Amino acid sequence: MATSHKRETARRTPRAAVLAGSLAALATTAVVTGGVLNSSAPGADLVAVDRSKAAAGSVGDSGRRLPVLSRSADRSADAIGTELDALLSDDATAKAVAEADQRRWTAAPLNLWTRPDKRAKQVGEIEVGEKVLLTGRTYGERAEIVLDGKSRWVTAGHFSDEKPATLGGACTNGTSVPANVSASIKKVHEAVCANFPEVRVYGTLRGGGGDHPRGRAVDIMISGARGWEIANFVRANYSALGVSYVIYAQKIWSVERSGEGWRGMPNRGSATANHYDHVHVSVF
Template sequence: MTGARRAALDDDIVEVSTAEHAIAPRRGSGRVAGPSLRLVLAPLAVATVTALVGGLMTLPADGETVDRTDPVRVAAFSGPLGTSRSLPRTALESSSPSPSPLPAAAEAAQKSSASTESSATTEKPKEKKTKEKAPDYDELADTARTLYAETAVNVRTGPGTDYDSVGTLGAGEDVKSTEWKVDGWRQVKFDGESGWIKASYLTADEPTESGFSTATCSKANGLEANLTTAADGVLRAVCARFPAVTSFGGYRAGDSGYHGSGQAIDAMISGSAGWELAEWARDNAGELGIVEVIYQQKIWTTQRAADGWRSMSDRGSTSANHYDHVHISIGS
């Protein structure tokens, strides 16, 4: 027992004499306070170290401001800071709202309108005018039907009186027409070639026999091309009825009378045969359109038909006094 107390005294002396050291806690209390203190200080130390390390890692370099909000770092860092949710914000510049997407149909219409406006402002290249090709009247169209001439009529190379005459179709003569019509003219097949006749002179009705021939006269020598239709009909009728006529005349360019207009023919015949022709022309004047007959210095006209043959003054020559031919004038 004595030895134990001494040992305890010795321990107390050592504690008192050691001035440099802090007084050690009692053994009984140290057992309780030591672990409790460690439990309190340990988390505080860890939190402090963590905060310091985190602050050091996020400090801005060269005076730059913090670009993220963090209350911990704001508290730990006194330098220039970034914008915080809790701090006033700088007003942002207003920007025009982005257009809402258009529906597909509206977008297509907008593009089409822009394209149209662009093309309208673009200068269009000048279009070259192509000269229309003149129709080839020599070409024959498909045959349509058979027509008949109501009276003697000229056949021309084109649809108009400005075109040359290639012959004459006699009254009552038939001709094959084609399907082509131009300005009141009809294309016909004449002597196997293309020809044009005024449609008003043609009919689909077959004519009755008139008693006058409409056959082409071989003695006319191209005279028919310069005669009116009615005058050509008289020429053909006379040519067929009086074979004694040796030749025909009639058209004289520049003449102020019937000869100049193609409304007169001269049948070269004399003697009694001439009177026979003159009387025949007078008797058929109404049907043939004859208005005047002159032979052997005698004249007969429809205007003075009741006076019969009347004498004419001497004109100085056989031909001028109509002794070698019968003159016949035809109305228009």
């Protein structure tokens, strides 16, 4: 019996020791848990890296995911950029310039641009009545011409197979303007009459405000495409005719803002008020 009692006693751990061991285990668990919660977990970062690699195909040095670009969103822009780059490449441009063989007359003053998109720089202007060499290449609203052996881009749609009218000649259709209008208005009438004899009505002096009562304005009664030919003819010869500004089809061109070309005007409510049935010319 004594022997049995000794074995049982040997197997038991004192109660105080058991309690101390439990407290130590709890303390260790708390320390480990707190360390995990309050520190960056290398294992978790590596998982994030692996997942981001699978999803985005690229991960930064810090292990953070890099933004993923949508391929479909930029596909059209890339296509446009590739098309324009190919069009403006040195080889393509040199070939277009060398093979250009179409000659036409400019029907309006045109700004010259280095390229056909928004990154273009204006490098001059070509007057109406100039014979130019076209390559036949276009992009958007621009057409390519060859000037002094270089590629230049201008607004398309302003070329003619026939040489535009120039100053000179005599008015033979019997029209006239009052003797007391300005000398510049007389020049405008003579030039337009000589080159566009189909115009039979010229409005000059009238009441109200503006340049008409002072004899410094004339309304050239015309409409349609022919009206644009007259408007651009007067604009091209503004210096010789003493012109200040021209209005036609709800657009205005003025000497003071000549670099802006034809500018839109507010709607005044009728064809006459918006200058669709006549070209208005004011002089200095």
